[in-house]
Amino acid sequence: xxxxxxxxxxxxxxxxxxxxxxxxxxxxxxxxxxxxxxxxxxxxxxxxxxxxxxxxxxxxxxxxxxxxxxxxxxxxxxxxxxxxxxxxxxxxxxxxxxxxxxxxxxxxxxxxxxxxxxxxxxxxxxxxxxxxxxxxxxxxxxxxxxxxxxxxxxxxxxxxxxxxxxxxxxxxxxxxxxxxxxxxxxxxxxxxxxxxxxxxxxxxxxxxxxxxxxxxxxxxxxxxxxxxxxxxxxxxxxxxxxxxxxxxxxxxxxxxxxxxxxxxxxxxxxxxxxxxxxxxxxxxxxxxxxxxxxxxxxxxxxxxxxxxxxxxxxxxxxxxxxxxxxxxxxxxxxxxxxxxxxxxxxxxxxxxxxxxxxxxxxxxxxxxxxxxxxxxxxxxxxxxxxxxxxxxxxxxxxxxxxxxxxxxxxxxxxxxxxxxxxxxxxxxxxxxxxxxxxxxxxxxxxxxxxxxxxxxxxxxxxxxxxxxxxxxxxxxxxxxxxxxxxxxxxxxxxxxxxxxxxxxxxxxxxxxxxxxxxxxxxxxxxxxxxxxxxxxxxxxxxxxxxxxxxxxxxxxxxxxxxxxxxxxxxxxxxxxxxxxxxxxxxxxxxxxxxxxxxxxxxxxxxxxxxxxxxxx
Ligand code: M6R
Numbered sequence: 001x002x003x004x005x006x007x008x009x010x011x012x013x014x015x016x017x018x019x020x021x022x023x024x025x026x027x028x029x030x031x032x033x034x035x036x037x038x039x040x041x042x043x044x045x046x047x048x049x050x051x052x053x054x055x056x057x058x059x060x061x062x063x064x065x066x067x068x069x070x071x072x073x074x075x076x077x078x079x080x081x082x083x084x085x086x087x088x089x090x091x092x093x094x095x096x097x098x099x100x101x102x103x104x105x106x107x108x109x110x111x112x113x114x115x116x117x118x119x120x121x122x123x124x125x126x127x128x129x130x131x132x133x134x135x136x137x138x139x140x141x142x143x144x145x146x147x148x149x150x151x152x153x154x155x156x157x158x159x160x161x162x163x164x165x166x167x168x169x170x171x172x173x174x175x176x177x178x179x180x181x182x183x184x185x186x187x188x189x190x191x192x193x194x195x196x197x198x199x200x201x202x203x204x205x206x207x208x209x210x211x212x213x214x215x216x217x218x219x220x221x222x223x224x225x226x227x228x229x230x231x232x233x234x235x236x237x238x239x240x241x242x243x244x245x246x247x248x249x250x251x252x253x254x255x256x257x258x259x260x261x262x263x264x265x266x267x268x269x270x271x272x273x274x275x276x277x278x279x280x281x282x283x284x285x286x287x288x289x290x291x292x293x294x295x296x297x298x299x300x301x302x303x304x305x306x307x308x309x310x311x312x313x314x315x316x317x318x319x320x321x322x323x324x325x326x327x328x329x330x331x332x333x334x335x336x337x338x339x340x341x342x343x344x345x346x347x348x349x350x351x352x353x354x355x356x357x358x359x360x361x362x363x364x365x366x367x368x369x370x371x372x373x374x375x376x377x378x379x380x381x382x383x384x385x386x387x388x389x390x391x392x393x394x395x396x397x398x399x400x401x402x403x404x405x406x407x408x409x410x411x412x413x414x415x416x417x418x419x420x421x422x423x424x425x426x427x428x429x430x431x432x433x434x435x436x437x438x439x440x441x442x443x444x445x446x447x448x449x450x451x452x453x454x455x456x457x458x459x460x461x462x463x464x465x466x467x468x469x470x471x472x473x474x475x476x477x478x479x480x481x482x483x484x485x486x487x488x489x490x491x492x493x494x495x496x497x498x499x500x501x502x503x504x505x506x507x508x509x510x511x512x513x514x515x516x517x518x519x520x521x522x523x524x525x526x527x528x529x530x531x532x533x534x535x536x537x538x539x540x541x542x543x544x545x546x547x548x549x550x551x552x553x554x555x556x557x558x559x560x561x562x563x564x565x566x567x568x569x570x571x572x573x574x575x576x577x578x579x580x581x582x583x584x585x586x587x588x589x590x591x592x593x594x595x596x597x598x599x600x601x602x603x604x605x606x607x608x609x610x611x612x613x614x615x616x
Contacts, residue, residue, distance in 0.1 A: 002088075002102035002273070004182065005199050006071040006163040008173045009190035010220035013066035015059075021192070021199035022072045023052055031286075032075045032087035035059070036098045037067035038170040043098045047073075047087035068220070069170045071163050073100040076285060078273060079108065080125030090129040092136025093121050096167050097145075099135065101128040102195060103159035103180040106277055111155065131156070135164055146217050149174045150230060153215075159272045161210075163193050173218040177210040180268060184208040184216055184223045186237055191218040196399070206237040254603045256403035256497070260589050263411045264450040267582070269397045270415040271443055280436025282423045287393035290348075290376070295427035298348045301326060303417075304333040304364050305352035306613065308406040308492060312352050312378075312413035314485040315581055319418055322578060323439070324425035333364035344373030348392075350420070352378040354401055354409035356386030358613050365390060378416050380409050394420065404609050405497050407589045410489065414582055418443070442576045446583075449573040453586045457557065457571060462587070465552045465568045466594035468523055469494070474501035476514055477525045477588075478540055480533035486581045487527060490588030497606050498596040507533075507540045518549040525591070527584050528555045528562055531577035541565045552591070554584050 003025025007014040015037055022033065033055040034047025044064055048054045052074060073088035080086035088100045105111070108127035111134060116122070120133045131152060138148035145166045153160075153176055161180035165173050175182055175193045185192035185200035185207055193216070194200045197207055210216055213228035225233040238251055252258035274282050301320055303313035310332055317328030331339065333351065349368045353361045356379040365375045365386065377390030380398050387393050396412035422439055425431035431439070452458075469475060475494070479487030488504035495502045505514055507526065518524065524544045528537040538561055541551050545565060553566035556574055563569055570587035572580075596603050 002076050003074040003195045003199070004072070004100050004102055004161060004163055004193065005195075006100065006165075006173055006175070006193045006218075007190060008069045008171060008218050008220055011068055011189075014068060014190070015064055015066075015070045017192075017203055018070040018072045019052070019056070020202055021194055022074055024199045025195055026052055026074055031077050031082035032084070033073065034075075034087045034089050035064070035070055035072040036089040036091075036100075036165070037064050037070045038165060038167065039065040039067050041168050043091055043095055043165075043167050045089055045091065045098065047084060047089065049082050049084050049087060067170060069165055069173065071098060071100045071165060071173070076273065078104055079127045086124045086126050088126075088128060090124065090126060090132040092133045094136055094140075097132050097136040097139055097148075097164060099128060099132040099162055099164045101131060101160055101162040102273075103161060103178070104273065104275070104277075105131055105156050105160065106158040107156065127158075131160075131162065132164075139166060145169065145172060146174050146215065146226075149176055150215055150226075153178075159268060161195060171219055174215065175210060175218060176215040178212050180272070181265060182210045184210060184218065184225075186222055189220050191220060191223050193218060205239055208235060208237050254403065254593070256405055256407060256593055256603050259401055259403050259408040260586065260593065261454060262399065262408050263586060264447060266398045266408045266412045267415055267443075267447050267450065269399070270412040271419060274419060275440045275443070277437065277440050277444075280431070280433040280438075280440060281426045282419045282440075284394055284419075284423070287387075287395070288376075289392050292427040295424050296429075297346070298326070299346040301328045301424070302347055302349045303328060303330045303352065304336055304349060304361065306333050306358050306360050308410045308489060309352040309354060309358075309361070309413060311485045311489040311492070312410055312417060313350070314488070315414050315482065316350060316352070316417035316420070318482055318485070319421035319578065320424060323418075323421035323431060324428055325430045326424060326428065333358070334360040336364040337367055341371055344368060344371045347373055348376055349373055350376045350378060350417075351386060351390065352413050352417075353386050354380045354396075354398075354406055354413070356381045360613070362386065362389070376420075378413055378420075380412060403604050404606055405493055405592070405603070407493075410585065411582060415443075418578070442579060446575055446579055449575055450583070450586070452573045453583065458587070458590075461568050461570050462590055462594055465570060465591055466598055468550060468552060468568060469498075469500065469591065469595045470598045472500055472521060472523055474503075474517070475523045475525060476510070476517065477502060477504040477527075478507035478510060478537070479504070479527035479584075480507045480536060481531070482577065482581050483527040483529070483533070483584055486584050486588065487525075489585055490525060490527075490592070493589055493592035494595060496609060497592055497601055497603050498599055499601065499607070500595065507537055510540060511543070515543065515547070518544055518547045520548050520550060523550045523552060525552045525588070526554070526566070528553050528559070529572060529580050529584055530556065530574060531580060538562065538565065554587055
């Protein structure tokens, strides 16, 4: 996690601005906070373990000199325990460079060894200090901060959003981003960087969103962006309005489309800061508060939720069984109240909710607790009732989801449940360190593969599939095993925003009744990606075709057998089977969106629905 705010202005003192922004980012981490300014040719740093309020008390006691440049950080510890010495900002040992960073530098040990061999002395256990030393080292070679940052990042493996400044240059910040969010705020005579837009709305509504691999040079006159090869990038700023909803629409016609396209970032935000790649394990924030002994003590896990979150719950159970060899069960949260009272002492109930305010889910949580059980809440909104009342918490960090049809929140939930299953598997000794490393590497490799889901090759099949679905009175969504919940989710997405009746089924069930519906006017959407169910899915598609049904398939572009059978193939990249739900859900979300758009529906506010259902 971690939050970053930085500012450079033509004059005056920007520390107050930067701290105001930092306060809005405290949800990202709160074990320590710090701020640095440039003054008298040097760098002045204040940093304290604890919340921002502790830093503010320190600043009241030891005021910083006024400065037109400041960088601030609120931390969630990854490398090195929460402590003053590990708090950001970090400087190099010459005091020439200062850095704030969000993410993980995976090869920091190796880099630290190389720097130590050249005489560098380190004062913290953080990966970020290594980055500060490396940038400082390279800055000494040619004196250009932007070049030094880019050269340093060429040697770095990992995820980062970072901002750096150099002593004696109070007119210059350099920012960079890979897999962790960073936006640039543009204002008259000042330029800002922050982890999200709300952190800067008190100063500007004009933003440049830094893309993966880009760097930026910020001066009081504005920002210049550079791509990974160092070429300047021209991009018009995004104008934000005042309401939070509008502030996050960013030029997209609908929130739903924007939120669908944010999903590659959601993967990084939900997962990457939590991965302990070396140990092949996962570490959640302190609110999780379940150690190996506690996790290994549960005899079963129960997953409960409503709507889209319930489909994530179904996947939670399947992933738990795959990765932790522990029985899971799922129950629609609205049904739990009427279930027989079973012993709860050896069970953990996972309640999943984007909003954390869904009445049925909260009621189920309280009923579990009243029966003596413990609840782990998986929630997207900090401060929501689920987060406050659950015994244990995992936040999904998807960012605010405004579209009523849930998309990125589902993606974040499934990602978090994959991490949970892995964590439980490690705690139970079912997954060893090597297997854990492989599973984490699979997740990291997924990030670039998600880009293919939005590439030009997807446009024509998507349009053809939406044309096929739009006139239909109804349709079936079929999937098996890990992709059965995705079939259910695809059907829910289509029905709630296009108003076309859609049902999701385990594909094996089709012959037991739903096959009676198949006709040229009643299409089937079939998920047929590689894995243990692939052959059976192709057989199901053959059965549909034998009855003159039309088939939209989700599958690999080079799957020749599938291409021969299906009317349209929505192409997806090949990924490990366990991660296929995260990939396969995206074309189904886009299909629902494109179909609803053709039908002229109110996509972000479908009829009769509300974002948060607060009555039972
Ligand atoms: O906030 P929650 O995740 O608890 O919401 C649960 C459902 O109300 C929600 O997923 C709903 O089904 C969405 N409209 C689905 O797109």
